[in-house]
Amino acid sequence: MKKDIATLIGGFLTALFFFFGTIGISFEWFTQDSINAFVVLISAAIAFGINLYAVYKNTYALTKKAKLQKEILERHNLK
Numbered sequence: 001m002k003k004d005i006a007t008l009i010g011g012f013l014t015a016l017f018f019f020f021g022t023i024g025i026s027f028e029w030f031t032q033d034s035i036n037a038f039v040v041l042i043s044a045a046i047a048f049g050i051n052l053y054a055v056y057k058n059t060y061a062l063t064k065k066a067k068l069q070k071e072i073l074e075r076h077n078l079k
Contacts, residue, residue: 005046009042010038010039010042013039014032017032
């Protein structure tokens with residue numbers, strides 16, 4: 001899913017790049033290489049966000065409810 005989102009963003013930017021080219025607008029920094037680099041950045045940001053969420057969900061120290069859950073799991077020898 002994350003790769004699909006990055007691909008859609010890259011496709012949109014590429015279409016925008018070609019649209020600007022057809023109407024005569026050009027930016028020196030807006031090239032196919034910069035679009036590809038941005039797609040890699042977006043992919044990495046999505047992966048980082050997913051990892052942060054996974055760490056948050058699997059860490060039992062951030063909220064009172066999570067601390068209680070950790071205590072119960074330890075009492076039942078499940079953690």
